[in-house]
Amino acid sequence: MPDKLSDKRKIKCAKKMRDIMTTYYLDAMTAEQNNKQVAWITSGGPVEPLVAMDIIPVYPENHGAMIGASKMGEDLCTKAEDMGYSSDLCSYARTDISCSVVKGGPIGGLPKPDMLICCNNICGTVLKWYEVQARFYKVPLFILDTPICHTRYSPEIAKYVRAQIDEYIVFLEKITKRNFDYEKMAQVGKLAYKSQMLWQKVLNTTARNPSPMSAFDAFFFLALIVTLRGTQIAVDFYKDLLEEMEQRIKDGISMVPNEKYRLLWDNLPIWYRLKWLSNKFSDHNACLVADTYTSAWCSAIKYTDENNFLDSIAEAYTRIYLNIGVDQMADQVLEMIKFYDINGLVMHSNRSCKPYSFGQMDIMKIVREKTNIPVLMIEADMVDPRNFSQSQVETRIDAFMEIIKQRNS
Amino acid sequence: MIYAGIDIGSSTAKAALIKKNRLLGTHVIPTGYNPLNAGITVFEAVLEKVGVSKIDITAIVSTGYGRASVNFADTAMTEIICHGTGAHFMNPDIRGIIDVGGQDSKAILLDKNGQVENFAMNDKCAAGTGRFIEVMANALEVELDQMGDFSLKADKPSKISSICTVFAESEVISMIAGLQKRENIIAGIHESAAARVAILAFKINIKEPVMMTGGVAKNKGMITALEKRLGFELIVGDFAQENGAIGAAVLASRL
Numbered sequence: 260m261p262d263k264l265s266d267k268r269k270i271k272c273a274k275k276m277r278d279i280m281t282t283y284y285l286d287a288m289t290a291e292q293n294n295k296q297v298a299w300i301t302s303g304g305p306v307e308p309l310v311a312m313d314i315i316p317v318y319p320e321n322h323g324a325m326i327g328a329s330k331m332g333e334d335l336c337t338k339a340e341d342m343g344y345s346s347d348l349c350s351y352a353r354t355d356i357s358c359s360v361v362k363g364g365p366i367g368g369l370p371k372p373d374m375l376i377c378c379n380n381i382c383g384t385v386l387k388w389y390e391v392q393a394r395f396y397k398v399p400l401f402i403l404d405t406p407i408c409h410t411r412y413s414p415e416i417a418k419y420v421r422a423q424i425d426e427y428i429v430f431l432e433k434i435t436k437r438n439f440d441y442e443k444m445a446q447v448g449k450l451a452y453k454s455q456m457l458w459q460k461v462l463n464t465t466a467r468n469p470s471p472m473s474a475f476d477a478f479f480f481l482a483l484i485v486t487l488r489g490t491q492i493a494v495d496f497y498k499d500l501l502e503e504m505e506q507r508i509k510d511g512i513s514m515v516p517n518e519k520y521r522l523l524w525d526n527l528p529i530w531y532r533l534k535w536l537s538n539k540f541s542d543h544n545a546c547l548v549a550d551t552y553t554s555a556w557c558s559a560i561k562y563t564d565e566n567n568f569l570d571s572i573a574e575a576y577t578r579i580y581l582n583i584g585v586d587q588m589a590d591q592v593l594e595m596i597k598f599y600d601i602n603g604l605v606m607h608s609n610r611s612c613k614p615y616s617f618g619q620m621d622i623m624k625i626v627r628e629k630t631n632i633p634v635l636m637i638e639a640d641m642v643d644p645r646n647f648s649q650s651q652v653e654t655r656i657d658a659f660m661e662i663i664k665q666r667n668s
Numbered sequence: 669m670i671y672a673g674i675d676i677g678s679s680t681a682k683a684a685l686i687k688k689n690r691l692l693g694t695h696v697i698p699t700g701y702n703p704l705n706a707g708i709t710v711f712e713a714v715l716e717k718v719g720v721s722k723i724d725i726t727a728i729v730s731t732g733y734g735r736a737s738v739n740f741a742d743t744a745m746t747e748i749i750c751h752g753t754g755a756h757f758m759n760p761d762i763r764g765i766i767d768v769g770g771q772d773s774k775a776i777l778l779d780k781n782g783q784v785e786n787f788a789m790n791d792k793c794a795a796g797t798g799r800f801i802e803v804m805a806n807a808l809e810v811e812l813d814q815m816g817d818f819s820l821k822a823d824k825p826s827k828i829s830s831i832c833t834v835f836a837e838s839e840v841i842s843m844i845a846g847l848q849k850r851e852n853i854i855a856g857i858h859e860s861a862a863a864r865v866a867i868l869a870f871k872i873n874i875k876e877p878v879m880m881t882g883g884v885a886k887n888k889g890m891i892t893a894l895e896k897r898l899g900f901e902l903i904v905g906d907f908a909q910e911n912g913a914i915g916a917a918v919l920a921s922r923l
Contacts, residue, residue: 620871627786638791648792650733654772655789658748662784665749 267512270476272500279492280482287315287370296373296435299392301385302485303555304378304403305427305576307451307568310489311444312431316376317369319392321485323351326358327530327642329365336643338363349611350642352388359395374398374434376427380405380582382614401430405577409584412574420573448568451489452560457497458484459557464504465548466599469513470521471504474547475537476514478528484556515546520663523595524550525622526607526615527641539653543660549599551592555580558591585618589625596630603633603663610640633666635659669726672714673916674707674741675750676734679770679798680883681706683714684913685725686921689757693718694910703734711740727920731912733771745919747912748776748787754915755879756782758905764878766894766902767911768865768885770798775868777875788871794833796864798884803833804857807840808850819855819889826856836860855889862893869898879903881911 290297298309302320309316326332332354338361339353340346354364362368375398377389386402393400403423406416428439461480464471472480480500487493507513522540524547529536540547559579564571580588596604604626608616623634635655640646670692675682681699685692695714699706707730715721730738731750738744747767755762756778765776773796777786794800805812819825826848830836836857843853869878878900884890885908895902907914 633786646792651789651792654733654746654748658746658784658787661746661749662787665783 268514268516270472270500270503272496272503273479275496275499276480276483279487279496283486284366287317288366290315290370297370298374298376299369299372299389300376301378301381301389303381303576303579303581304376305424305572307447307489307572308428308431308439308444309376310451311440311447312435312437314373314431314435316486317372318486319355319369320351321482322358322364322366322369323354323642324528324530325366326354326364328533330531330644331364332531332642333644335361335363336645346643347610349382349384349388349613350640351611352384354642355388356391356395359392372396372398374430375400376403377401378403378405378576380576380579382581382612384613399430399434401427403427403576405582407582407584408578410586412578416577417573420577421570424569424573445568447489448572449565450491450494452563452565452568454484454488454490454493454497455557455560455563457494457501459554459560461497461501461504462549462554462557464501464508467508468521468600469511469515469518470546470548471507471512471514473514473537474524474550474553475528475533477550477553478533481553481556488556513546515541515544517544518546519544520602520660520667521546521548521600523548523592523599523601523604524552524607525592525604525619526609527552527612529607529637529639529647530641531644532639532647535649539656543656543664545603545660545663547605548601549595551580551588551595554595581614585621586625588618589622592622592626593629596626596632601632602667603635603659605659606634606636608636608638610638610646611643612641633659633662669921670720670724671917671920672711672725672728673750673913673918673920674711674728674730674738675747675910675912675916676703676707676730676732676738677769677883677912678733678772679802680909681710681732681734682910682913683710684907684910684917685714685718685720686914686917691907691914692720694907694913696909699734703737704739707734707738707740727923729916729920729923731916742920742923745916747772748774749784750912750915750919751881752776752778752782752784752915753918754911754913755881757914757918758907758911759877759879759903761877762879762903764869764874764876766865766869766874766878766880767882768796768798768861768880768890769882770802773797773865773868773882775865775872775874777872786872788868790864790868793831795831795836796861796868798882800833800836800861801857801884801887801890803837804840804854807837808844808853810850810854813886815854815858816886816888816890818851819858820892822849822851822855824852825859826852828856828860831860831864855893858887858889858893859897862890862897865894866897876900877903879905879908879911881905881908883909885909
């Protein structure tokens with residue numbers, strides 16, 4: 260959050276969120292003492308069956324974001340490179356792999372997993388990354404393969420993924436030596452649905468002008484919908500957050516003091532530069548009101564049936580933002596530009612995230628043709644600061660804002 | 669009323685003075701290690717050249733990589749808007765600009781009123797910048813301003829396949845060892861740099877007429893290579909290198 264934030268602008272729920280996340284990580288760290296099992300899972304993976312089985316889900320990608328935000332990425336990336344991994348490999352993968360060995364990072368590494376759950380709806384890198392970790396920790400790995408829906412969700416894909424959901428449950432029963440609790444699953448499914456609806460509502464509040472929060476805040480508040488989806492904790496928290504946002508709108512409290520320009524962010528955040536970027540845009544009276552990243556955890560909610568959760572998640576998890584065709588991604592971006600009344604699109608070409616960055620040039624072209632708003636491309640990386648050049652990024656942002664100001668004057 | 673523009677680039681600092689839509693004069697010096705000193709020196713030099721004093725200057729705009737260091741300027745603006753404004757000032761028909769400087773190359777698209785519609789810049793790599801050509805000139809022991817003339821005498825340009833400046837330099841050194849003609853190697857260097865720059869122009873669907881600006885516009889070999897790659901002619905004015913400073917001065921008059 261910006262430096263110059265006055266007390267009035269501070270979001271009160273931030274403290275509550277930090278407390279929840281601390282408790283969550285403490286629970287995960289002490290799982291073994293409490294006879295609980297830990298599963299590492301990819302950010303886009305179906306976590307609800309784990310919650311239903313009382314297994315603690317842990318997200319290496321969330322951990323990667325923490326490493327990036329605490330500016331420990333360069334050191335851990337270098338350590339992975341020393342181990343022989345290429346600097347072209349995703350920086351979440353590099354930091355997670357090296358962290359497992361050296362137990363570094365802001366929380367001294369993640370708790371040892373009892374199993375690994377890998378869903379390739381977010382990228383292909385996770386397959387090899389989780390295989391490496393399965394060998395390192397000598398634990399079983401479950402892979403959920405979600406074919407890319409370039410144009411549509413075909414009956415073949417539906418059947419293929421749905422069958423794997425059943426295999427997933429069998430896998431969990433085998434490891435926990437317990438029967439799957441379908442009744443609890445139904446409850447967890449309802450809670451997951453509810454929390455996603457609430458998260459979407461929170462994100463929707465930024466359609467108001469001025470916006471009560473920015474994408475930089477969304478990057479932070481995202482952690483719960485990722486890690487605690489399917490729990491009452493997440494539902495309660497997002498209810499409170501939504502209430503606070505609605506109150507801010509009533510009181511006319513905006514995140515950027517003189518919000519004049521409204522921007523849309525594409526791709527993952529640049530975790531080690533959040534404050535700098537937030538101040539940079541704020542100085543131009545610009546607010547990043549929305550982004551394609553944080554909405555990824557609720558964008559497929561239309562495919563979820565809260566009353567028939569297990570059947571519907573095959574589709575919901577397959578049709579997420581990173582697993583669809585470029586044309587469909589562009590449609591979502593265009594929808595957001597309209598909904599949030601956007602003056603400019605900022606795209607982060609992320610060295611780490613190939614599926615997110617591939618296709619950005621096409622989306623950029625489509626957006627320019629259909630909306631005529633300026634589009635900026637920043638080359639960087641989410642965690643590895645060696646791929647970030649401040650003076651180059653600064654010139655690009657300044658020039659981009661000059662164009663926006665010119666057009667809106 | 670006289671307005672000043674100061675452009676602190678990575679290799680040279682430029683200053684320009686304008687009065688009522690007329691260019692009074694410009695000056696160029698090497699930037700050196702201190703951008704503020706370069707700004708002061710080039711500003712004083714252009715004042716002396718034109719024969720006016722500091723108090724005659726109504727407003728100053730700084731631009732270029734050292735723009736924030738020029739603490740006596742009224743405001744700082746980016747090279748993109750300054751090159752756009754400068755090109756439109758010199759020739760209102762211009763719709764596209766290719767600016768190749770020391771560490772940056774960029775393509776800019778202007779609308780009919782000279783406002784920037786779109787731009788693209790090189791990524792974090794020196795390929796396709798002035799520095800690339802400079803490194804190669806050193807390896808070949810040719811003065812930088814002789815590179816253009818040399819390459820125009822080439823009969824069969826060499827093929828440089830490395831994009832990376834460091835690898836391209838070793839490639840050039842092995843070509844020298846292989847006794848390839850210096851003229852051909854230099855032409856190959858220009859073609860390699862031109863290919864990188866042309867990508868930027870294609871990225872923004874550049875529209876003609878296109879003006880070439882920046883220090884590299886003085887290199888005839890690079891112009892030829894770029895024109896070949898782009899498939900159209902480039903307009904190169906007498907003040908291509910100072911174009912950013914001129915644009916800054918025009919923007920100062922609008923403050």
